[in-house]
Amino acid sequence: MSTKTGIDINFELVCPTPLPAKDTILLGHGSGGKLSAELIRDIFLPAFQNPVLARLDDQAIVNVNGQRLAITTDSFVVKPLFFPGGDIGSLAVHGTVNDLAMGGATPLFLSAAFIIEEGFSMDDLRRVVSSLRQAAADAGVQVITGDTKVVEKGKGDGLFINTTGIGLVPEGVELSADRAQPGDKVLLSGSIGDHGIAILAQREGLEFETQIQSDSAALHTLVGEMLGAASNGTRNVTPAIRCMRDPTRGGVSSTLNEIAERSRVGIELEESSLPIHEQVRGACELLGLDPLYVANEGKLIAIVAPDAADAVLQAMRRHPLGLDAQLIGTVKRENPGLVTMRTPLGTTRIVDMLAGDQLPRIC
Amino acid sequence: MSTKTGIDINFELVCPTPLPAKDTILLGHGSGGKLSAELIRDIFLPAFQNPVLARLDDQAIVNVNGQRLAITTDSFVVKPLFFPGGDIGSLAVHGTVNDLAMGGATPLFLSAAFIIEEGFSMDDLRRVVSSLRQAAADAGVQVITGDTKVVEKGKGDGLFINTTGIGLVPEGVELSADRAQPGDKVLLSGSIGDHGIAILAQREGLEFETQIQSDSAALHTLVGEMLGAASNGTRNVTPAIRCMRDPTRGGVSSTLNEIAERSRVGIELEESSLPIHEQVRGACELLGLDPLYVANEGKLIAIVAPDAADAVLQAMRRHPLGLDAQLIGTVKRENPGLVTMRTPLGTTRIVDMLAGDQLPRIC
Numbered sequence: 027m028s029t030k031t032g033i034d035i036n037f038e039l040v041c042p043t044p045l046p047a048k049d050t051i052l053l054g055h056g057s058g059g060k061l062s063a064e065l066i067r068d069i070f071l072p073a074f075q076n077p078v079l080a081r082l083d084d085q086a087i088v089n090v091n092g093q094r095l096a097i098t099t100d101s102f103v104v105k106p107l108f109f110p111g112g113d114i115g116s117l118a119v120h121g122t123v124n125d126l127a128m129g130g131a132t133p134l135f136l137s138a139a140f141i142i143e144e145g146f147s148m149d150d151l152r153r154v155v156s157s158l159r160q161a162a163a164d165a166g167v168q169v170i171t172g173d174t175k176v177v178e179k180g181k182g183d184g185l186f187i188n189t190t191g192i193g194l195v196p197e198g199v200e201l202s203a204d205r206a207q208p209g210d211k212v213l214l215s216g217s218i219g220d221h222g223i224a225i226l227a228q229r230e231g232l233e234f235e236t237q238i239q240s241d242s243a244a245l246h247t248l249v250g251e252m253l254g255a256a257s258n259g260t261r262n263v264t265p266a267i268r269c270m271r272d273p274t275r276g277g278v279s280s281t282l283n284e285i286a287e288r289s290r291v292g293i294e295l296e297e298s299s300l301p302i303h304e305q306v307r308g309a310c311e312l313l314g315l316d317p318l319y320v321a322n323e324g325k326l327i328a329i330v331a332p333d334a335a336d337a338v339l340q341a342m343r344r345h346p347l348g349l350d351a352q353l354i355g356t357v358k359r360e361n362p363g364l365v366t367m368r369t370p371l372g373t374t375r376i377v378d379m380l381a382g383d384q385l386p387r388i389c
Numbered sequence: 390m391s392t393k394t395g396i397d398i399n400f401e402l403v404c405p406t407p408l409p410a411k412d413t414i415l416l417g418h419g420s421g422g423k424l425s426a427e428l429i430r431d432i433f434l435p436a437f438q439n440p441v442l443a444r445l446d447d448q449a450i451v452n453v454n455g456q457r458l459a460i461t462t463d464s465f466v467v468k469p470l471f472f473p474g475g476d477i478g479s480l481a482v483h484g485t486v487n488d489l490a491m492g493g494a495t496p497l498f499l500s501a502a503f504i505i506e507e508g509f510s511m512d513d514l515r516r517v518v519s520s521l522r523q524a525a526a527d528a529g530v531q532v533i534t535g536d537t538k539v540v541e542k543g544k545g546d547g548l549f550i551n552t553t554g555i556g557l558v559p560e561g562v563e564l565s566a567d568r569a570q571p572g573d574k575v576l577l578s579g580s581i582g583d584h585g586i587a588i589l590a591q592r593e594g595l596e597f598e599t600q601i602q603s604d605s606a607a608l609h610t611l612v613g614e615m616l617g618a619a620s621n622g623t624r625n626v627t628p629a630i631r632c633m634r635d636p637t638r639g640g641v642s643s644t645l646n647e648i649a650e651r652s653r654v655g656i657e658l659e660e661s662s663l664p665i666h667e668q669v670r671g672a673c674e675l676l677g678l679d680p681l682y683v684a685n686e687g688k689l690i691a692i693v694a695p696d697a698a699d700a701v702l703q704a705m706r707r708h709p710l711g712l713d714a715q716l717i718g719t720v721k722r723e724n725p726g727l728v729t730m731r732t733p734l735g736t737t738r739i740v741d742m743l744a745g746d747q748l749p750r751i752c
Contacts, residue, residue: 085534142418147413177750
């Protein structure tokens, strides 16, 4: 339908599930979409008022005697534990390393805390630990401390892992979701929806002609190349790259909505420029999912000043994890707080945050 | 029975439960006793070989551009969530702050990650978050980053919380479980077993004449006083205080066994000097528990050089959390790796690590 703003609104996307009673926790509170944002706004932010947390970026950045430390935490409850392209162990490294990298930090250290259900297979635990170890070694981070708790059978679900990461932010790097400016370009490092659909396919026993692999990967070396291209030999990256985010829970749509809201700008996407693998597109059509809301674990979105966008895009395409990088949209002064998308037919629709819960426990 | 070493061995303590099959995770793997140590030795240490983790102290200490950072992680799965003297929120602050403090670090920052079961009461979540906030404010630490995941009903148990803490270790402080030396004194900051018995009483609906309160508390200001007394105005604390530990899971016995093993020394306790509240002693007798194996959340053990022990003990007794501090034993050259206890009857028994599982989910 058409509204007074002249924008076509797809109500199915805006409200895929009815909004629920407010007195208990719902799966959607963990989805990374609207309910998650409400939970943070209504319960966590008022309790822990401080300027570091209030930035609401993927990582906190604090100053310890002149060193700028980036700190981030993530619990992983992915189901199943093993999936094409990874498992909970490698995911627990990639997810946390990426949250550090999105702040421009060099990842240094990880903690790893395991909550294990009684009766869990020791072989599976070994397999997960080995995968976590390999992913950490590949990413060049050290696992320096850990914890193990065991809960009774039926009081957990196999294995949950928390990793907390610590990194160092180089001088001159200041990335934050409130820095997007009209005219900036929106870059995406590759195809969307691979992780969420790989998990869903594995969980639901769906078979496709070719197996869909999770894109789970550590993005910090890609980020390093991008920062290098943006600084162009100077130490000041910030004017060129405004913000980076990895579109995990809630997908590209939720990430861009957060940036639009925090920066009070509009973001206009070009649908035809969104890279999506054919099988992922097919699976989404089959399942009635919108790939813009499906989680990724090895992709990033960067908001880049217009005069640096091409250099950064070329640097991305020279990196193995950015071969399919695309310019997917532009930051606008119009419609502040809104993400819109121009379709190949020339119409425009609002791309809202995920409401309710599309794919639980994908990370 | 008597052995050739002339020491009475209490076999019930050494082996309270039969040692189990090795192919699945048991509750005892989370107990902080023998099975936990095996799990760390067989699975986690070989995977993450590095000198920082290999210290096996309650916190990792790393050098970042000249700053000595202490980092520690803990997941909290305590059941019930609310208990006399605290709840999972305050416990999640105290436990992690204490692990930092045991390394002599000044606690600075916490991350907080919540794994919530679908259907959990929003009011209970608010109550826990408020308690976590208050405990962090009281301890002077900032909660700077967080995460929320939701799992389906029946796949969790209400609420699990991970906190990871970051602190700064002052110059001259080097505390580690491998530094105990023959002749050193063993100091304990107060009564033992309060936390574990408070949890158990609440969980099992036991009633005592007076309610047993958890001792859950943040110990870093007590540690500060102890370090001050030990350094006696100089910057070098280390020669005087060798090591500090908070005897949580596995209790005083498991903590002292770890120190005895890591330092290759014997530790001899004096049973009559162990401070135990009358109700806790009574509850332990009733339930067939040994208070040496029951968890504490607001107590610490310090191994201190003999010439500094009295000054440190007096400093402890001047602090509200150390009023009942006692000298409970001595480090010996004999019986390296063993903890022994002299009973009021003049006999000596071995105090082994907790085997199996005495009290699951007390933290």
